[in-house]
Amino acid sequence: MSTINQSLIRLPEVLKRTGFGKAWIYRLISEGRFPAPVKIGVRAVDFVESEVDEWIQSVIETSRNNVA
Template sequence: MKESKLIKIQEVLKRCAISRATLYRLIANKNFPNQVSVTGNRSVAWRDEDIQRWIDERPTINQ
């Protein structure tokens, strides 16, 4: 079984092009992938493939 790459909050914000406030709002509304505890609740991260799936499934705005 392949281990999942974990990414920290700064990389999540960068890749998703959202602010920290927006991230926390999405989490509160259960509209964002679950985070993973890295060091016993002192640090969290997200699975890379979960973030990529979330990005891929976001609606796009046609210009």
């Protein structure tokens, strides 16, 4: 069992952090360009906070590298 503390966040928090809409997030997921959610119930999913944060950081780094 992993000792890493990983928090789960709901879709509204993902939308807030990325600035994207729900449809766009799910499109990115279907294209393999955004971390997939974790199923936590019959009709509920969450996202691993660290994966979302890493994705945001990679977008920032890619953007800055393309400018330079």
